[in-house]
Amino acid sequence: MAREKWKYLVKDFDKMVDTYGLAGNLRQCLACGKCVGDCPAASVSPSYNSRQIIQDVLDGNQKRLLASEEIWHCLWCASCYRACPSGIYFPMLMMQIRFRAVEAGFGLKYFQTYQKLALKAMTEGMTFVPREKGRAKVEKLRSEMGLSPWPEVSDKAKSEYNALFEMTGSKAWVDSVANKPEVPVDLNYSKGRINLE
Numbered sequence: 001m002a003r004e005k006w007k008y009l010v011k012d013f014d015k016m017v018d019t020y021g022l023a024g025n026l027r028q029c030l031a032c033g034k035c036v037g038d039c040p041a042a043s044v045s046p047s048y049n050s051r052q053i054i055q056d057v058l059d060g061n062q063k064r065l066l067a068s069e070e071i072w073h074c075l076w077c078a079s080c081y082r083a084c085p086s087g088i089y090f091p092m093l094m095m096q097i098r099f100r101a102v103e104a105g106f107g108l109k110y111f112q113t114y115q116k117l118a119l120k121a122m123t124e125g126m127t128f129v130p131r132e133k134g135r136a137k138v139e140k141l142r143s144e145m146g147l148s149p150w151p152e153v154s155d156k157a158k159s160e161y162n163a164l165f166e167m168t169g170s171k172a173w174v175d176s177v178a179n180k181p182e183v184p185v186d187l188n189y190s191k192g193r194i195n196l197e
């Protein structure tokens with residue numbers, strides 16, 4: 001079966017994807033695979049391979065990357081960064097790949113969790129607020145430690161948080177992608193092929 005055709009490869013995709021300048025040293029990747037050896041996602045998902053993802057970014061294989069299921073397997077734990085002899089900040093690369101995927105309509109079902117967390121942070125100043133039972137446990141532990149039962153976020157802090165979301169355009173961006181139609185992800189990444197319709 002045919003491999004990807006060169007005409008689908010995007011020149012300088014590594015620069016394009018690094019929108020925020022957080023993974024500018026990708027060309028220093030030694031392809032040693034240490035990141036894969038320490039990756040919990042790779043240990044449970046054989047088709048997930050951070051080294052291959054870097055190679056695809058360098059090759060400009062945008063189509064295969066953005067449409068792949070695998071980019072949603074990363075747990076963002078940064079073990080790869082700790083293991084990497086070249087100091088490649090793979091989690092930040094992955095974050096930016098996901099941004100582009102979501103903008104293209106891929107992986108929206110995975111993005112919904114992030115959207116909920118972002119909206120929670122925006123309105124409550126916290127990304128995670130436990131339910132009644134969990135909250136009771138936290139309150140008990142905090143009280144035993146001599147702290148206030150609950151770390152209340154002041155209205156001032158909440159409004160500052162809200163303002164940050166507005167100023168940085170984060171709210172508008174989250175809203176814009178949340179209403180996109182979902183494009184199905186491609187489950188054939190590990191086979192090294194894309195659909196050339």
Ligand code: SF4
Pocket residue numbers: 028029030031032033034035036050051054083084085086087088090
């Ligand atoms: S550990 Fe670093 S240098 Fe080695 S393959 Fe992974 S990203 Fe590349």
Ligand code: SF4
Pocket residue numbers: 035038039040041042050073074075076077078079080081090091
């Ligand atoms: S951040 Fe992602 S790629 Fe890196 S070790 Fe964790 S799961 Fe693997």
